[in-house]
Every structure is written in structure tokens, then in C-alpha cells.
Amino acid sequence: MAKLKVEDLKRIKESMKGTVNLRQGDYRVKVTVHMGTCGIAAGARKLMTALLEKLEKSGATDIILTSSGCAGLCNHEPMITVEAKDSAPVKYVKLDPDKVARIFDEHVAGGHPVAEYALSIGSETTY
Amino acid sequence: MQDLSLHILDIAENGIRAGATLIEIDISEDIGKDTLQICIKDNGHGMDAEMLRRATDPFVTTRTTRRVGMGLPLLKQAAEETGGDLLITSELGKGTRVVATFRKSHIDRRPLGDMGATLTTLIMGNPDLDFRYASNLHEKEVEVDTRSIRKELNGVMTINNPAVIALIRDLFNKGED
Numbered sequence: 453m454a455k456l457k458v459e460d461l462k463r464i465k466e467s468m469k470g471t472v473n474l475r476q477g478d479y480r481v482k483v484t485v486h487m488g489t490c491g492i493a494a495g496a497r498k499l500m501t502a503l504l505e506k507l508e509k510s511g512a513t514d515i516i517l518t519s520s521g522c523a524g525l526c527n528h529e530p531m532i533t534v535e536a537k538d539s540a541p542v543k544y545v546k547l548d549p550d551k552v553a554r555i556f557d558e559h560v561a562g563g564h565p566v567a568e569y570a571l572s573i574g575s576e577t578t579y
Numbered sequence: 580m581q582d583l584s585l586h587i588l589d590i591a592e593n594g595i596r597a598g599a600t601l602i603e604i605d606i607s608e609d610i611g612k613d614t615l616q617i618c619i620k621d622n623g624h625g626m627d628a629e630m631l632r633r634a635t636d637p638f639v640t641t642r643t644t645r646r647v648g649m650g651l652p653l654l655k656q657a658a659e660e661t662g663g664d665l666l667i668t669s670e671l672g673k674g675t676r677v678v679a680t681f682r683k684s685h686i687d688r689r690p691l692g693d694m695g696a697t698l699t700t701l702i703m704g705n706p707d708l709d710f711r712y713a714s715n716l717h718e719k720e721v722e723v724d725t726r727s728i729r730k731e732l733n734g735v736m737t738i739n740n741p742a743v744i745a746l747i748r749d750l751f752n753k754g755e756d
């Protein structure tokens with residue numbers, strides 16, 4: 453029977469000592485993976501796994517990774533929404549693990565949205 | 580859906596949308612009867628008899644973002660393709676229980692897939708909810724209960740901390756299914 457060991461939890465608790473954990477509520481960037489039936493069937497879970505890996509490697513404590521349901525744009529799945537504090541949320545569409553890794557580096561960590569994967573940036577016309 | 584773990588993720592999300600605070604997932608097999616059974620139970624607000632009757636109709640959904648709901652119909656199809664079935668019981672105010680039974684050796688029975696990814700995705704996305712997972716399979720037995728992990732962490736760190744998630748993932752990494 454594979455079960456979590458109390459010693460392992462104690463060990464990581466010890467390693468947390470002295471670091472400030474912002475994950476309790478306050479955050480700088482929130483990344484939401486859309487997990488409706490449509491998203492899941494299109495590969496949303498792979499995005500979550502890829503983002504989790506990036507988050508773990510980065511060691512950042514001011515980034516929240518979470519999930520939500522279907523956003524009603526099923527043909528664009530899998531999608532994520534990146535919300536940085538004090539700037540408009542950006543929805544990224546038709547993603548894969550490589551694309552989200554780039555979004556993590558450039559937008560989530562770097563603060564610069566990746567226009568080519570976004571649902572719409574600069575697509576508004578004024579005619 | 581490529582494998583059963585993706586179905587489980589999807590059905591568990593239903594429970595979360597139904598306001599559940601605890602989702603219980605049990606996977607078991609009976610070698611003698613050649614069955615693989617998945618049970619997903621939530622303590623959300625449940626369905627009335629009319630909604631329950633229509634739950635596996637793909638053109639019925641509670642959400643407003645789209646007009647079709649494929650989650651339960653797809654799981655029903657996956658189970659029935661193997662000669663199994665899908666059983667849903669629900670009570671208003673108490674929750675819903677979905678039991679999918681598969682003929683384990685049937686050629687159309689999809690593999691269980693990556694349950695570690697499903698469970699960690701659920702916990703990451705819903706750190707305030709509790710999940711209990713138990714698989715009782717010939718190849719592997721895994722047990723995870725976020726209530727006891729939470730108690731052990733004692734507020735020092737949250738359950739969606741990448742280090743905790745990595746520990747949970749490792750329980751599955753020795754290869755399930």
C-alpha cells in the first residue's frame with residue numbers, strides 16, 4: 453500500500469522554515485487551467501502537469517496555479533488564463549505543454565504576454 | 580477521453596461544481612468476475628429525480644456557458660463499450676455517487692492512465708476541498724487522504740505547495756495500471 457509518510461511531510465515542513473509562503477491568499481500572478489469536459493479531452497491535464505513542473509522549478513511563492521470549468525470556448529481548448537495583479541487577464545488558446553512553458557517564462561515570470569498564443573491581442577479593428 | 584483517469588478528473592469536477600467539500604474516489608477490481616470498478620462520490624448538493632433521470636443525456640447540462648454536457652454520457656459509453664455499466668445515485672442536499680463498472684479484460688476497456696496527474700490536478704485546482712483516493716488493484720494499492728495530510732501540515736504550508744504535490748505524485752510514480 454503506497455501512502456504518504458509522516459516523516460516526509462515533516463521533512464518538507466522543516467525545509468519551509470524561514471521562507472515566506474504567499475500561497476495562502478496573496479499572489480502576484482494567478483494561472484487558471486480550464487478543466488471542463490472539453491478542456492480535459494483536449495489535453496488540459498498535461499498543461500497543469502507542465503505548469504506544476506515549471507512552478508516547482510522556479511521556486512516562486514507568489515504564483516497561484518489553479519483550475520476552473522469550461523469557459524464556453526470549447527473549440528479553443530485547451531486554454532489557460534493568466535491574471536497578473538494590476539493588468540488585464542489574458543486568455544491563451546489551443547495550447548500544449550511547450551507553449552505553456554513559454555507562457556510561464558515570458559508572461560507569468562517575465563511579465564510580457566505572449567501575443568501569438570493569446571485569444572485576442574490587437575485583433576480589434578476600427579473600420 | 581484517452582483513458583479512465585481523464586474521465587475520473589472530469590466527473591470529480593462535476594462534484595466540485597456541485598459545491599462538494601469532499602470528493603471520494605475508489606478504484607477496485609475483481610479478478611474472478613473480471614471487473615474494474617470506479618466509484619466517485621461527492622457531498623455536493625445532489626440532483627432531484629428528474630435531473631438524475633436526464634443526467635446521461637448529452638443535451639442536458641447545469642452550466643450556462645454551453646448547452647451540452649458530455650461528461651457523464653462519455654463515461655457511460657466507455658463503460659458500456661466493455662459490457663459494463665454506469666450507475667448514478669443522488670440525493671438532494673446529500674450528494675451524488677457515480678459507479679462505472681468495466682469488463683477488465685475487454686479489448687475496448689481503456690487503460691486507467693495517470694491517476695497521479697488526475698489527483699494532483701484536482702488538489703492544485705481546489706486546495707480548499709478534501710479528496711480521498713484509494714485504489715485497490717492487483718498491480719498497485721495507493722491511498723491518499725488530504726484531510727490527514729492537511730492535519731499533518733498544521734498550517735505551516737498549504738496542500739497545494741509544489742513540494743507536497745510532488746510527494747503525492749511520487750506515490751503513483753512506481754507505475755499504476
